[in-house]
Amino acid sequence: MRAGLRRFGGLAGMVAIVLFFAVSLPDTFLTARNLLNVTQQVSMLAVVAATMTVVMVMGDFDLSVGSMASLAGVVAAMLFVAGWSIPAALAGALAVGLLGGLFNGVMVSLVGILPFVATLATLTVFSGAAFLISDGRTIFGRDIPEAFGAFARGGPQVATVDDRALLLPNLTLVALAVILVVWVVLEQTTYGRRLYAIGGNREAAVLAGVPVRALRLSAFAFTGVGAAVAGLMYASRVASANPTQGDGLMLTAIAAVFLGMTLTRDGQPRVLATMAGVLTLGVLDNGLTQMRVDSYLREVLVGAIILAAVGLSAMGRRGLRGRG
Amino acid sequence: MTMGTRIAAAGAVALGMGTAGALAQEVAVITPYLAQPGTQFYVDGFTAEGEERGWTVNVIDTAGDVGAVISRIEDVVTQGVDAIVINVDPAQVGAGLATAADAGIPVVGMDAGSHPDVAANVTSNGYAMAAETAVYVANRIDGEGAVVMFTFDPFPPVQVRGVIADAVFANFPDIEVIDRITPDVSDGGIADSRAQMEALLAANPEPGSISAVWAAWDQPALGALQAIEAAGREGEGIVITGIDANPQARDAIAAGGNFEASVAQDFEGIGATTAETVARLLAGEELRQRVIYVPTELVTAANAAE
Structure with missing residues (x-):
């Protein structure tokens, strides 16, 4: 009952935010164009947050996703400069993401370093590598193939509104594909259920014969590849790459997972709940900008709303435990 | 219609x-x-x-x-x-x-x-800024002497500055550009410019063998100033100019030493x-x-x- 109330509270808060903007911005907020636009704006965050959910299910973190996103963008750009084709360069960047993720996994699960420490260290390593291979420069202009930048601007046309084409953005489609993969892995496979078992009680999972080491190691591959995908999406959106451009994704992605956890039974990370968190953050940025709220005040407000949501949820859970 | x-x-x-x-x-x-x-x-x-x-x-x-x-x-x-x-x-x-x-x-x-x-981009005219300092150098040395240029052609906004200075100096028959240096800017540009200038000073030991240093932005000018002062050759009247008038350059210019001029954007x-x-x-x-x-x-x- 109490848990239901808590979850209801989180959901009601998110609905209230949407209603607030719908009333405040009657002409522009709840339009198909704006909502599709929001999905495009949050697409990179959605990919990082979805894959972050995979490790957070086990109670782990990956702090290196932002710098991995930057690194992947820079790697692809440098490969473009070196004359690689678009598919080859993208594959190269994704391979870097996979290797980086597996490296994190090895550090956390085989070497046994706390995820916070291990991924904080690789955050620095990936960021340094991005600076190293780009020489600290932004790679843009003729070095970036036109088709690569055009991808983020395009998408199948779904309608024509006010004589302007309404597109289903390609970036949104990529994000949906990643979310689907993560949802299937976490919710529909033994692999996913075992990750939840590790998060529930690692000792019990070990005793029950769950291969905890292998699972933890492999789960970090998701965050590595997810970060690389997001970094490539970002690079496509800005048609350029620089060694810091993805860095902001990490904290926001973790915030989105926490926001999502306020919606779930037992406060577990669930990928669809994470997406509700992502959309809430995206809607806040979009709505507050349209309402001309000062950009710094906007940041304060977004942080305060995260605190309020997670705080209320924590209080609800404590109340639940107190009763149990 | x-x-x-x-x-x-x-x-x-x-x-x-x-x-x-x-x-x-x-x-x-x-x-x-x-x-x-x-x-x-x-x-x-x-x-x-x-x-x-x-x-x-x-x-x-x-x-x-x-x-x-x-x-x-x-x-x-x-x-x-x-x-x-x-x-x-x-x-x-x-x-x-x-x-x-x-x-x-x-x-x-x-x-x-x-x-x-x-629709339009509002900015400062890099061509005009370079013309200001290049002409300042040419006039200060009375149209004759050896000039060292610090340029950076890979960056288009700075490249245009170099082009103008090339043209101005070429228009004075008695001005010789003895070196056109592209400093390594990975550490900000001052340190490598200083090192390159030190090498040039060593190669041209005669007082008066270098009349001026024209830099396409302030950092190489500051590096050249450091090199000249470290070599004890600040009394030779070598004229240095930069562009951008950053605070460090303004201080150096106000001090009244070899760094004489820069250009401030509004x-x-x-x-x-x-x-x-x-x-x-x-x-x-x-x-x-x-x-x-x-x-x-x-x-x-x-x-x-x-």
Whole structure:
């Protein structure tokens, strides 16, 4: 009952935010164009947050996703400069993401370093590598193939509104594909259920014969590849790459997972709940900008709303435990 | 459409704009770089001029996130602002510019760069700045002597400065450019410029064998100054000039040593002129000039402290 109330509270808060903007911005907020636009704006965050959910299910973190996103963008750009084709360069960047993720996994699960420490260290390593291979420069202009930048601007046309084409953005489609993969892995496979078992009680999972080491190691591959995908999406959106451009994704992605956890039974990370968190953050940025709220005040407000949501949820859970 | 109807249509547009003006125009200024000192001055200059015109100016800072600039452009397009001003490389926010163009909202660059979807870019004239200091050098050494140039051709805004200095020095038959150095800028440009200048000083030990150092920006000028002072050759009257007039360069110029001149950009003026440019667009004017230059000022010991 109490848990239901808590979850209801989180959901009601998110609905209230949407209603607030719908009333405040009657002409522009709840339009198909704006909502599709929001999905495009949050697409990179959605990919990082979805894959972050995979490790957070086990109670782990990956702090290196932002710098991995930057690194992947820079790697692809440098490969473009070196004359690689678009598919080859993208594959190269994704391979870097996979290797980086597996490296994190090895550090956390085989070497046994706390995820916070291990991924904080690789955050620095990936960021340094991005600076190293780009020489600290932004790679843009003729070095970036036109088709690569055009991808983020395009998408199948779904309608024509006010004589302007309404597109289903390609970036949104990529994000949906990643979310689907993560949802299937976490919710529909033994692999996913075992990750939840590790998060529930690692000792019990070990005793029950769950291969905890292998699972933890492999789960970090998701965050590595997810970060690389997001970094490539970002690079496509800005048609350029620089060694810091993805860095902001990490904290926001973790915030989105926490926001999502306020919606779930037992406060577990669930990928669809994470997406509700992502959309809430995206809607806040979009709505507050349209309402001309000062950009710094906007940041304060977004942080305060995260605190309020997670705080209320924590209080609800404590109340639940107190009763149990 | 005949010329007459076209003028009538333009008049109608201007009239329509006039009535809309009574409702207060709204302009969004979007930049990832508000924390940088120069950007503050642009924005202050723009805001002052815009508010004088009765506009609502909404300044949006994305704190270094260029991707978020695109998102915020999309948001203010949805919101329906009258004009957008950007202070970021337009090539990186092309997706947002396309959205604005699609919605018919004009975008003006405030020292941003040129782009088909940017109605005009307001900036300083790099050609003119280089001409100021190159001519200063030529006049100070009475049109004769050995000149060292520090340039950086890989970066287009600096490359144009070098081109002008080349032309000015080539026009003086008794000026010889003895070296055209491209310093390594990975550590800011001062240290490597100093090292390169030290090598040149060692190769030209005779007093008076180097008359001047022309640098395309301030850091190499400061490096050359350090090299000359470290070699104990500050008494030879070697003239040094830079461009940009950063605080360190101003201090050096004010001190009255070999570093004699630099050129200051008028950042607030760029902001104010950007506002004027937006006003022209809102009045329905079609801009012929896609790049609008704001005058710069030569900084010497006479005015460096200002």
